[in-house]
Amino acid sequence: MTQTGKMPPPKSPGFEANLRTIPIDAILPVKQLPVTVPKSQKYGQIAASIREVGLIEPPVVARAAGQDGSFILLDGHVRLHVLKEMGETTVTCLVATDDESFTYNKRISRLATIQEHKMILRAVERGVSEARIAAALNVNIALIRQKRTLLNGICPEAAELLKARHCPINSFRSLRKMKPLRQIQAAELMIAANNYTVPYVEAILAASDATDLVDPAAKKPPAGVTREQAERMKAEMANLQKNIKLIEGSLGPDHLRLVVAGRYVERLLQNDRLARYLDKNHGEILGEFRQIVAGLAQSVSSTEAGSNKGA
Known part of the structure; x- marks a missing residue:
């Protein structure tokens, strides 16, 4: 329901x-591809994939207003260019009911590294050879083997x-040198910092105790880092890990209190008389209340989406 208590339109x-x-x-592109695109690695991967397994994701088009039989290309410019180069004359498309010319790829979650690994494993289990997967992705077969393992x-x-x-992929190489408990701690640190780069994981590895490593004897001090710097880095990592645990302990109760308070504000705004009064006399407060309600709705929606994705 809306803030006025009315049901939203379907x-x-x-x-x-x-x-x-x-x-x-009959398809009219909304942009011209730069001349460098056909020479890019991404273009080569898309072209190889279409040649090997066909078009997986159909381009998105919208009907051109006032031009019967013509369509505007909203998403899929590279795919359409590849098909033209291959001599194709028709393409199967998804037809949008509006003509917003933004790229639909912005609404798509890109495949994560572990998800890609699982897809390759599944393909191999179903009898697809590593060589064919490499050809479809236009990469070296050695990279496919790396992703498979x-x-x-x-x-x-x-x-x-x-x-x-x-x-x-190379971030996992550093993780393998750690024992399971340290791997979990490293993963938590990476998520907390929103940093998954190879240098960052190598820094976590360098700050790990020898007892946390699979092969303690193989531990070497990182190049260009003094013992004092390594010790300081180790202490900072441990402090960050402690802070993560403290935040995790209070996150649930804090979120619950926020939801309860937000729902109360939402109910207040559903009172038309109160909403009119605030709009007339305290517009800034009303604006803040509406931001709280909108932020709460977005937070709850994101949480539910995450739960559904995990399921």
Whole structure:
């Protein structure tokens, strides 16, 4: 329900119910691809994928106003360019019911490193060769093997923490040198700092006790770092880990109190007389209240989306 207590109008579907095969000549791009794009690695990967397994994600188009049989290309410029280069004359498209010319890819969550690893494993289990996967992605077969064995030596708890994160493959190389408990701590530090880069994970490794490593004898001081700097880094990492635990302990109760207070404010704003009074006499306060309600709705929506994604 809205703040005035009225039911919101029903939402119309964003796309037509069925995919449509459209002549490529009838599709009007909304932008010109730079001349450097066909030479890029990403273009090569898309072209290789289409050649090997066909078009997986259909381009998104909208009907051109006042031009019967013509369509505006909203998303899929590279895919359409590849198909033209391959000599294709038609393409199967998803037809949007509006003509907003933003890229729909901004609304898509990109495949995380561990998710990509699981997809490669699943493909291999179903009989797809590593060579064909490499050809479809236009990468070296050695990289496919690296991705296939990504979680070797990684404990399940650390893998679960990082499953939706975009971590470089080489970050997992440093994690493998740590024992399971330290891997979990490292994953928590990476998430808290929102930093999954190789240098950061190497810094965590350097700040780890020898007893936290799979092979303590193999520990070497990082190049260019003195013993005093290494000790300071170790102390800072331990302090950060402690702060994470403290925040985790208070996060649940604080969030509950925020939800209760936000719901109360939301109920107040559903009172038309009160909303009119605030609008007339205390517009700034009303604006703050509405921001609280909007922020709460967004927070709850994000939490529910995360729960559904985990399920």
